[in-house]
Amino acid sequence: MTFSRTTAVAGIASAAAIGLLLTGCTSAGNASDDGGDTELTVTTFGTFGYDDLYAQYESDHPGVTIKATNIDTGGNARTDLFTKLAAGSGVSDVVALEEGWLGSVMEVSDQFVDLNDFGGADIASRWVPWKLDQGTDADGRLIGYGTDIGPQGLCYNAPLFEAAGLPSDRASVAELFGGDDATWEEYFDLGRQYQAATGKAWFDQPSFVWNSMVNQLPEGYYTSDGELNIEGNADLEERWGWLTQGVADGLSAQQARWDWGGGKGFVDGSFATFVCPGWMLGVLQGNTESGGGSAATGWDFADVFPGGASNWGGAFLAVPATSEHQAQAAELAAWLTEPAQQVAQFEAAGTFPSTTEAQETLAADATPNEFFQGAPVGAILAERAQGVEAQFKGPNDSVIQENVFQAVLDRVDTGELNAETGWAEALKLTDELVDQ
């Protein structure tokens, strides 16, 4: 008797516990709606420079709290987003998309809201036209508001240039590389000259140089019609030859990308040049500082880029269809991409704006950047953005870039592969990894 009584009690208790759990779950899910207080989640990556803007938005919009997450690199942000999209939940109300994997996102663009439904069409004139086009899917739905673009200039270390007997002030360096007619051949020749004089490397590792070269071409890994464009592509093969020759000549410092020995690589003089899209300036500064360096380390930013105008990267803000606060999320995304906020973002992180008004503001702005030896970074980037056009990104662009070419270049860097075996391996890998 007592036995069965305890069972009954236990049964009631567990039923009550389950009930509690269930109510606990549901009430947690509805809390934001009931309270009148909206919590918007935002996910960005890399160095986005939004922290002060969130605070400003929160104080301008009482009742809105922003819960922000920043993921270290674009590659990890991509995995994070795709995993959550596949799971059908967990995507932030506002999520940053990177240009490199926009191709994959566009294949499932219906999982994001059409921002035109939330006033996107009214503000469309804000952006440079190609950026707006990139954020629009095949059906004309606007998926992402453009944040920044990635016009590239050349970062160089002035003291190292001096030590090698090269000119070190910004204007002379731009001229040294050839000014408006700067070419990659000239870049590698100067590298060989520098290497002969100092015995040191010219760039950190080959994959960023490669990304810059590919992004500069009118068509990259894909043709504009979406066909794979690697095998037999003379432009790519020629650039591959220059780069692998440079590596063979000892121009690479064999650094680990996105790590650089915890930033020490930027401080100890391992390499003298670094390809710098706007958003990379914040990365360079952050790594130099965590590696123990400062403005005194001597990194500078020159208004020149081998091979002419180049755009690497850039981001968009999108609102997933699963968001419970689509209108408020779209409002936040629109506000964050307003010209004034884009200028603030540039000041915080060096990301170059994608709206014409903000670009004009920066072009007229010669504010010296303390870290980069007083370089007018905004004005230089505005200059570098002249003639930049977006390149078509196919669905597997980021797989080809990261799992094929970066992987092979790492092996070229260690000397395991050379120009020919490396190219063959890249073709083979493309064939194996990319479903056509």
Add this chain to the structure above:
Amino acid sequence: MSVTLSRPRRPRATKPETDAAAPDRASPSARSPLKQRLSRLDVKASPYLYIAPFFVLFGLVGLFPLGYTFVVSLFDWRLLQGQGEFVGLDNFAAVLGDRFFWNSLFNTVSIFVLSSIPQLVAAVLIAAVLDQNIRGKTFWRMSVLLPYIVTPVAVSLIFTNMFNEQYGLINNVLGALGLDPVMWKTEQLPSHLAIATMVNWRWTGYNALILLAAMQAVPRDIHESAALDGAGAVRRFFSMTVPSIRPTLIFVIITSTIGGLQIFTEPRLFDPVTAGGSARQFQTTVLYLWEMAFFRQNFGEASAIAWLLFLIIVGLGALNFFIARRISSAESRRATRRIRRRLAQLKGQPADRMEDHS
């Protein structure tokens, strides 16, 4: 105080209840048939109810995903686009014909061998030392478990930093000694050694504690009498300790096999920008599965990899079990033979002794 005060009252409070129950017990026929049936049901069904939560949870988070993964593996299934058309066993064929799958299997086995074997030997030795009468027992036992408490991500980050090729502690020390730096991340064997080191760091102490618990269950008087008979510490360890902890040893071997084949965190974070190295030199099977599912977005093939890995683990686990059983039964056979030989000797001996005496 209040507890002791309230105690005596309890039996009194429950007494009326037991009194009321007494007549029931005395005359079962007085109970209503419904009550009787309920109580019989209670006796029969309750045990199952008590163990049900585990099995329900296991079914929900273990068995169902296993079955669902198999279903996914039969389809052309993309991460973002979802289910495509039925392809039968094509995904399995594609995976079995994939050089990266075999490469990942080789890496997994290599890292497993490099970690599990030294780890188990070290764990048995550490447990044997901790089993002795040493000062500050608790301190030593706690210290051994410490690496296990640290999260694997933190361990991986620290070790990854130490094994850094250009700026890492280990290569700096090697350089200071005038030795060539080791390419911990680029070359295959060094990278496997580095990852095995992380795994060993984390699991040796844990296994040592499990083995220690088993050793402590060995009755001390057997040890004492063996010592009195003149068996040394080493002899006692191999002839008594090891055989008596065999079941635990088998358990530890099987769990470390399963764990060893599922290594993910350490190789994933050893080079955070690639999935197991540029040349996949330390890409384990689970890491390859991850790359297939979340980077290359091929869920179908990823599920096929998951199932193949499952089958391999089940196979290896069974093999482990049978080998361990075979060893143990061979040992006992040898022991019986030894006893029989002794008995035979003893039978012969009295006669000799008698002769001596005469």
